[in-house]
Amino acid sequence: MKSIVQAVEITASRPSLSDNTADLDRLKRSVRQATGHALATCPLPDMAGIAGSFRSAGFQGAAVVRETGRGMEIIRFFPRMPQQLxxxxxxxxxxxxxxxxxxxxxxxxxxxxxxxxxxxxxxxxxxxxxxxxxxxxxxxxxxxxxxxxxxxxxxxxxxxxxxxxxxxxxxxxxxxxxxxxxxxxxxxxxxxxxxxxxxxxxxxxxxxxxxxxxxxxxxxxxxAPNVGSYFGGDLLAGIVACDLDLEDQPCMLVDVGTNAEVVLGGRDWLLACAGAAGPALEGGVARMGMRAGPGAIDKLTIDPDSKSLDYSTIGGEPALGICGSGLIDLAAQMYLAGMLDTRGRFRPESMQDRFVADEHNPSFVVVQSEQGGHGQPVMVRQSDINALIRSKAAMYAVLSTLVQQVGLSFKDLGRINVAGAFGRHINPQNAVVLGMLPDLSLDVYRPVSNTSLKGAVLAITDSGCRQRIVDTARRITYMEMNVNQEFMHRFSGARFIPHTDGSLFPSVSRL
Known part of the structure; x- marks a missing residue:
C-alpha cells in the first residue's frame, strides 16, 4: 500500500569548505538517495520554506515527498519523522x-x-x-x-x-x-x-x-475522475470501495442521494445509470422529511391488528421529522396494516385517530405534537406518499431495466450493495414490501455506508486503488434512462404496492 505522499528519513552531511552544495540541492540529493529516484524537484513557492526548515533542523529529519511519474517532488520538511502523516x-x-x-x-x-x-x-x-x-x-x-x-x-x-x-x-x-x-x-x-x-x-x-x-x-x-455529465467520480470511488470491480459474479451497487445511481457488473464488465429517485428519500419532497440526522425517524413498525405505531429516531432524540428509511418503513407498514391500498392511497377507515382530513391533501399523524421535538406533530401527507411511490417505482424500474439489458434476472446477482445513509438505515424487508427493491433473500443486501468517502480514503492511502478508479472510468458503460422506452414501461408498472405483477413479489402479502 503506497499513499499519495510519503515521508522519508533524511540524514545529510553538513556544508563545509570541501562540500559547498547549496541547501536545497543537498536535500534533493538526499531524497534521491533515500527513494532511489533519479530526479527530485521542489516547487518554486515552497523552495525558501523547505530549504529554511532543512537548515534549521541541522540537515536531518523527514522530507514529505510525492511521486510524480518523473521523480519525487518535495512538499514539506520536518525536523523529525512525524508519528502520523x-x-x-x-x-x-x-x-x-x-x-x-x-x-x-x-x-x-x-x-x-x-x-x-x-x-x-x-x-x-x-x-x-x-x-x-x-x-x-x-x-x-x-x-x-x-x-x-x-x-x-x-x-x-x-x-x-x-x-x-x-x-x-x-x-x-x-x-x-x-x-x-x-x-x-x-x-x-x-x-x-x-x-x-x-x-x-x-x-x-x-x-x-x-x-x-x-x-x-x-x-x-x-x-476522482468522471465518466460524463451524469456519471461522476463519487460513483467510481464507490465501485472500488465495495470491490464491485473485482467481483466474479454479477453484483450491484445502489447509491441513493440527491439522485439514485446504480451500477451492475463485476470484474469483466460494468453497466451504470442514474435517475431522479432520490429527492423523496432525502427530505427534498416530504414536508416533514429530513436527512438522516439526530431526531429523524429512521425505523418504524405498525402492529397490523392493534394499529399501534412504534418508532426510533437517530440518536434517540425527540422526533423532528422522518428520513428516507423511515418513510419507506412507514409506507410499507401502513400497507401491511391495511392503511394504504395498492395505489398508495390512504384508507381512513383503518387509520383511526391518526387520519387528518383535508379535501386536497389529507395527512397521517406519525408522532403527536406532545411527543414531537419541536412541539409540533410529525405528519406525512398523501402527496408525500405519492412522491415516495414515484421514487420507488423509478428505483425498481432502473434496477430491472439494467438487469434485463444484459440478459440476467435478479436471482443471478450475488450481492446488492446499498450505499450511503440510505443503506445504513434502510430495512430491506420493508423496501421489498414497498416494491422498491427486488424480492430476494435479505442476505443478498449489504449496507456499505458512504462508499464515495471510503473510495476517496482509499485513493489517497493506496496507489493500487487510485489506479483501479482510473481503470474503472475507462471501462464502464453508461446507459441513459431518459430515452429508454423499456424503462418507462417498467416505471408505469411499478407505481403500485408492491407492483402490478404480484408474481414478482411472492413474499409480500397482497391485500
Whole structure:
C-alpha cells in the first residue's frame, strides 16, 4: 500500500569548505538517495520554506515527498519523522459534505465531520446551480462556497485531532461531475446542453494553494475522475470501495442521494445509470422529511391488528421529522396494516385517530405534537406518499431495466450493495414490501455506508486503488434512462404496492 505522499528519513552531511552544495540541492540529493529516484524537484513557492526548515533542523529529519511519474517532488520538511502523516478525504455531495482525517501510513481514521453544503443557498439542485453559475460571478461564488466549506471542515478535523490544519498533507475528493466543476471553477454550461460534454473528466493532481485551501500549501489534491455529465467520480470511488470491480459474479451497487445511481457488473464488465429517485428519500419532497440526522425517524413498525405505531429516531432524540428509511418503513407498514391500498392511497377507515382530513391533501399523524421535538406533530401527507411511490417505482424500474439489458434476472446477482445513509438505515424487508427493491433473500443486501468517502480514503492511502478508479472510468458503460422506452414501461408498472405483477413479489402479502 503506497499513499499519495510519503515521508522519508533524511540524514545529510553538513556544508563545509570541501562540500559547498547549496541547501536545497543537498536535500534533493538526499531524497534521491533515500527513494532511489533519479530526479527530485521542489516547487518554486515552497523552495525558501523547505530549504529554511532543512537548515534549521541541522540537515536531518523527514522530507514529505510525492511521486510524480518523473521523480519525487518535495512538499514539506520536518525536523523529525512525524508519528502520523495526516490526509483528508472528502465526499463532495450536492447537499451534504462528509470528510474524514486519516493517517496516510496506516489508513486509520483519526476524525470525521459533516456539514450542509453552502452551495445550497444558490440552489437546492444541480440544474439550478448550473444556471446560477452562468450569471455574472455565479461560478466564482459557488467555488468560494465549497472552498470555504472544505477549509472549515479541515480546521474542524485538525482541531479534533489536536493539530494544525497546515499539517494535513493531502486531500482526496470524490463528487459528481457538476460538483467537481464547481469546485475547480470550470464552467458547467455545456453539461446540460446536447451533446452534454463536461470541460474535463480527468483532473491532474494539483497543489492545495491553487484553490486557496488552508492545508499544507503544497499538499497534492486528488480529484476522482468522471465518466460524463451524469456519471461522476463519487460513483467510481464507490465501485472500488465495495470491490464491485473485482467481483466474479454479477453484483450491484445502489447509491441513493440527491439522485439514485446504480451500477451492475463485476470484474469483466460494468453497466451504470442514474435517475431522479432520490429527492423523496432525502427530505427534498416530504414536508416533514429530513436527512438522516439526530431526531429523524429512521425505523418504524405498525402492529397490523392493534394499529399501534412504534418508532426510533437517530440518536434517540425527540422526533423532528422522518428520513428516507423511515418513510419507506412507514409506507410499507401502513400497507401491511391495511392503511394504504395498492395505489398508495390512504384508507381512513383503518387509520383511526391518526387520519387528518383535508379535501386536497389529507395527512397521517406519525408522532403527536406532545411527543414531537419541536412541539409540533410529525405528519406525512398523501402527496408525500405519492412522491415516495414515484421514487420507488423509478428505483425498481432502473434496477430491472439494467438487469434485463444484459440478459440476467435478479436471482443471478450475488450481492446488492446499498450505499450511503440510505443503506445504513434502510430495512430491506420493508423496501421489498414497498416494491422498491427486488424480492430476494435479505442476505443478498449489504449496507456499505458512504462508499464515495471510503473510495476517496482509499485513493489517497493506496496507489493500487487510485489506479483501479482510473481503470474503472475507462471501462464502464453508461446507459441513459431518459430515452429508454423499456424503462418507462417498467416505471408505469411499478407505481403500485408492491407492483402490478404480484408474481414478482411472492413474499409480500397482497391485500
Amino acid at each position: 495526516p490526509g483528508m478525504a472528502l465526499d463532495l455531495g450536492t447537499t451534504h459534505l462528509e470528510a474524514c482525517l486519516v493517517d496516510l501510513w496506516s489508513g486509520q481514521e483519526i476524525a470525521r465531520v459533516s456539514r450542509e453544503h453552502s452551495q445550497g443557498e444558490s440552489g437546492a439542485d444541480i440544474l439550478t446551480r448550473i444556471h446560477y453559475a452562468e450569471r455574472n460571478a455565479g461560478l466564482v461564488q459557488l467555488q468560494r462556497a465549497t472552498v470555504s466549506d472544505i477549509n472549515a471542515m479541515a480546521a474542524d478535523l485538525a482541531g479534533r485531532a489536536g493539530m494544525d490544519p497546515g499539517n494535513i498533507m493531502a486531500l482526496g475528493v470524490a463528487g459528481n461531475t457538476a460538483m467537481t466543476h464547481f469546485l475547480l471553477g470550470l464552467s458547467p454550461y455545456h453539461m446540460c446542453r446536447e451533446p452534454y460534454i463536461p470541460v474535463a473528466n480527468t483532473i491532474d493532481i494539483f497543489p492545495a494553494r491553487d484553490l486557496g485551501l488552508k492545508i499544507s500549501p503544497g499538499a497534492p489534491i486528488w480529484v
